[in-house]
Amino acid sequence: MNEKELKKEISQIFQKAESADQAMATAGALLGREFGEVRLLQGRPAKSSFREPAVMEFLESREYPFRGVYMAAAKTATVILLLRTWGNPQPSMQIFADHVAEQLSSAGARFAAESHRSEAA
Numbered sequence: 001m002n003e004k005e006l007k008k009e010i011s012q013i014f015q016k017a018e019s020a021d022q023a024m025a026t027a028g029a030l031l032g033r034e035f036g037e038v039r040l041l042q043g044r045p046a047k048s049s050f051r052e053p054a055v056m057e058f059l060e061s062r063e064y065p066f067r068g069v070y071m072a073a074a075k076t077a078t079v080i081l082l083l084r085t086w087g088n089p090q091p092s093m094q095i096f097a098d099h100v101a102e103q104l105s106s107a108g109a110r111f112a113a114e115s116h117r118s119e120a121a
Contacts, residue, residue, distance in 0.1 A: 009030055020042065020108070023104070024041070024042065028040040031081075037085070038082065038083055041054060041055070041080040042077065043071065070096075072098040081097040
C-alpha cells in the first residue's frame, strides 16, 4: 500500500474501533505487515518515555538490524511508534506516527464516552 492508502486505512481503523487499545493494536498490525514489526504505544510527553519497559525491551532485541522510535503528539494524544525491520526504515514512519497521534486525539472523546457507558452498564 502507498502512504495515502495506509493513512486512509488507519483513519478507518480509529473510526470503527471500540477502544483506543483496539485501534492502536490494529493500526500497529497494519503498519507491521507493511514495514516489519511495529508496536504503537500511548505515551506521555516526557523524556522518560524511552525508559519505559515496553520501549526498552523492544529496542534491546537483536532480532532485527534496525530498531527505531518515532514520537508524535497531537492535542491530547502522544504516540510512540516502535519499529523493527530488516531493511532501511521508510522516511514516512514519522508521518505515520503523526497520523496515528492525530487519529487518537480525534477519537479520544468518543473512546472516553464509550468507556463511561460500558462502566455504567
